[in-house]
Amino acid sequence: MEFSIARVLAAAAGGSALLFRQLFDADTGTYTYLLADVANGQGVLVDPVFEQHPRDLSLIQELGITLVASLDTHAHADHITGSWLIHEATGCAIGLAAAARAENVNLSLQHSDQVAFGNRNLEVRATPGHTDGCLTYVLDDQSMAFTGDALLVRGCGRCDFQQGNAHTLYRSITEQILSLPDHCLLYPGHDYTGRTVSSVAEERAFNARLGGQANERDFVGFTQNMKLPHPHRIAQALPANLRSGKPREQQDAAPAWGPVQRSFAGLPELAPSWVAEHRNELTLLDVRSSDEFDGPDGRLPESLLIPLPEL
Ligand SMILES: N[C@@H](CCC(=O)N[C@@H](CS)C(=O)NCC(=O)O)C(=O)O
């Protein structure tokens, strides 16, 4: 099938100039965001999850995106970031707040920095309180903001470890997030009940901890009494995230015999051109039925037939 990557990217963006995808890790309730400038294919990934690296990489490769940076909103306590893996695979920068003091960060971010991708950019806003190094990334036209765990849909991040502070979080949310335009869409770092997005006007009105008439005292009282159990992977996640998700020992999951890649559909695949070039070194197994093998679609020369039910 003939296709051009630029056309696939433009179509994937639904005809808009910005490609935007929200991805989900069901194990930890974590959202990962992919943004790309359709005009030139440059993009950023926000808060990737280590275990979802094959999914993220194959989507980026299939859409022909040149990843400029993998940005974490903070040093997560509940899951390991995929930033190191995507950096290794694509050469993109790893962005995190300087305040997080993590290793392997080559885009050390401060309040009011900008991260450009193509002709678009994300403005960096320091929103400490859940951790002392939390950042919110605001899209250049203020139509969307990625709040990490500073502000969740109808809630907010906990403040009971990683230098958390409920007073600081209240100021971060009110001064840096809810000061954005009413229509600005707010994309959280997590949701545990399936909500995907909110808006400034909605959270100002309905956030359970600081919306409506609630004041700083209400917020601090609520936040200091959440009494949540610690994230169950905190002991593993925190040290790993202070290395930006770099494994202690180099993991070599890819088979050595060929450039196998996982498609976004999750299938391990080889490029047809590579198979053609290495035809003499490979045994090709055709797992269709014998009717299909002998049928009008044809078959690859010297391939071996073992129908899937018999394999
Ligand atoms: N049950 C989750 C814990 C999730 C958790 O504590 N999440 C943090 C964000 S890293 C939080 O601030 N949660 C706020 C909330 O659940 O309301 C796990 O074990 O991973």
Ligand SMILES: [Fe+2]
């Ligand atoms: Fe968090």
